[in-house]
Amino acid sequence: MKKGFIFDLDGVIVDTAHFHYNSWRKTAEQLGFELTIQHNEKLKGVSRIESLNRILDWAQKEVSQDTFQQLMFEKNEDYLRQVVQMTASDILPGVFNILNKLKSKGYGIALGSASKNAPLILEKVGLSSFFNVIVDGNRVIKAKPDPEVFIVAAQQLGVINSQCVVFEDAEAGIEAANTAGMISVGLGNSDNLEHAKYVFQSFESIELTFLEQLTT
Ligand code: B16
Ligand code: MG
Secondary structure (H helix, E strand, C coil), X not given: CCCEEEXXXXXXXXXXXXXXXXXXXXXXXXXXXXXXXXXXXXXXXXXXHHHHHHHHHHHCCCCCHHHHHHHHHHHHHHHHHHHCCCCHHHECCCHHHHHHHHHHCCCEEEEECCCCXXXXXHHHHCCHHHCCEEEXXXXXCCCCCCCHHHHHXXXXXXXXXXXXXXXXXXXXXXXXXXXXXXXXXXXXXXXXXXXXXXXXXXXXXXXXXXXXXXXX
């Protein structure tokens, strides 16, 4: 049966969490609030709108709709100034190797990311050509933990959900994959990924044969 492999972007293919953190910290500062690394953990995999909603909540601040849009715009401009400097050296360990192997076997490869900047990031690091399908924050309405992003990716790959393996670094993404009936593989610290079916520190410790056995 046809197999599909769906990759989250931030935290799985590249680590842009610290760029998001640098930029959201400036937004929080304007709101008179100090954003910590612990707060940033809770923004991983979460959409831009929901991220700002959470920051406002933590800061116990309310802003007008215009200010909300302005804060999101400024945050994104600041974030993009960092993204445009990205190169292939920003690809996380083992990613290039696993993409190469999956591609050479002819498996469907998709991106399933909450980021509206996903196509630009893939282009900057030179990985766009590996992906048969890109589903990003511009293409879906409901953010993770809603499974929409992964369900759309599977449909576009033409692979049934149970034959899809999802690589994720965030709790919300693991929940989305599990809800979709896909096999969730967590990347990173197992403390944050307790609901993942499997957890690995990085792609360097994942064998292709292991991935091939996950689906029937
Ligand atoms: P943007 P992922 C997510 O990407 C990030 O983890 C999250 O921190 C960010 O807020 C979200 O993308 C939206 O990103 O502002 O670029 O549209 O992990 O789903 O690839
Ligand atoms: Mg992520």
